[in-house]
Amino acid sequence: MTTPHPVPSAVPYAVVPYAPGAGPSAWPDELRRIARPEVLERWGAVDRTPHAPRLVAAPGGGGWAAAALVTARPGTAYAKIVDAVGDVPAAARAVVGYAEEQRLVQVVWEGWTVSGEDAAAAGFAPLRPPLPGGTDEPAGPRTGYVRWTAGEGVAEPAYYRQSTHFSCGAVTALLAQVRAGVVRPESLDREAELTLWRDATNFPACEPVGLGVAVRRRWPSSSVEVFLDTEEPVLLDHLDGDEREWRAVLQRASRADADRLGVPVHGRRLSPAELREAVEAPGRCRHVLLLVSLATMQGFDVPHWVLCHGTVPGAVVVEDPWFNTGAGETWVDAHLLPVADASLDAMSLLGGEVRVRGAVLVDGG
Structure with missing residues (x-):
């Protein structure tokens, strides 16, 4: 969910579209300088095009001090940090500033590489791990984190993934x-x-x-x-x-x-x-x-x-x-x-x- 009247952010950041399928060699030099090759490989392992993938970067040192790969389902009111690289706290601040400017109500963070301590320091609370499901398909990271940018959030229920396409x-x-x-x-x-x-x-x-x-x-x-x-x-x-x-x-x-x-x-x-x-x-x-x-x-x-x-x-x-x-x-x-x-x-x-x-x-x- 975006708005034609964004709220100006006090946190400087830049937004760069992500071109899926181009491979790590196509990433900006600023990103390649701060991100490990295995992280970039995982970012490009799937086609994230339906979720408008973008890089939210925090400037610093004449280039990028940090960056995060951000996606979201269309028609929704959240932003998801897939990973943050470089100065992780700066990346988190940039994404939160971006989300507030777009009047999104929530930022979530997949726990691929971020520690619980770093997520907490950035104002994110841990999510309950999902209940064991009835499917062997990979469910993603074992941990995740959430920060609400509007309201006080809601009580968190358990999460369970359906095991069929029809249940x-x-x-x-x-x-x-x-x-x-x-x-x-x-x-x-x-x-x-x-x-x-x-x-x-x-x-x-x-x-x-x-x-x-x-x-x-x-x-x-x-x-x-x-x-x-x-x-x-x-x-x-x-x-x-x-x-x-x-x-x-x-x-x-x-x-x-x-x-x-x-x-x-x-x-x-x-x-x-x-x-x-x-x-x-x-x-x-x-x-x-x-x-x-x-x-x-x-x-x-x-x-x-x-x-x-x-x-x-x-x-x-x-x-x-x-x-x-x-x-x-x-x-x-x-x-x-x-x-x-x-x-x-x-x-x-x-x-x-x-x-x-x-x-x-x-x-x-």
Whole structure:
């Protein structure tokens, strides 16, 4: 998230675009002077183009005293330091100044090379390590750090990465219940993930009513409400004929189940103000499982569930149970992820024959 009216920074810095694929020989001489070859090799090992990679450099000594490789998902309100080289405290100050000038609400820092002491000295707090996942794909650095530049931040939940391409709905529901104290963090594993997905799935996706019904069945003491601004079957635009019809039958059955279980299905969208009010409610542990399109953040228009669990000025903080390692993402990108209110509202409108917005509000009690 950027603004046409940036706040002037008191910290001098320079921003240089990063040309992926050019190789270490194409880096500026100032960078090659302060960065070890193995660091530059790792920076260039993946194509970070979708995240607008850039170098934020701190001047000093007639050149660069320090530099950081900075990326971020499109449509979001954070900046990520992949690595800082040279005078690390100066690099951190430069990135924080850059983030404040762009009115970003958060800076995160992948713990590839920075020590906890250096991160703390720069005003960054350690992130909780992610829960063990059910996938063998590399999850990134073992440590990460966060500094909020707007508001006081939010309480940090556990992070768990979905182990399939289709179990995001189940994982967001489980993460919500972990944060509510209904589920123990150590019990969130692949078996729990796939068991809840099996109860909620419309094969293979989880549509809003089916997900809400599955949550209520699993945790009867939790209050569940579904918001879906259509009565037509959803998430079926890629199917036709019998493949579409039998899934539509299951969605009608889920609506009947919701009626029997007393799960309200509101035939309208959950507005941005209502979403904020839900997760900000004092003394409550309410979460919103929000259906979004990944078109903005990842470049492909597929439906995906994220967990909305907190707010800071101008942004909603979400947990995304999936991240794109092919674009250089790690769990640090998907954890405590701030998305500007307007951006999140736009992401929540799914295209197709029926344009739809869907959400499940869960109150863990």
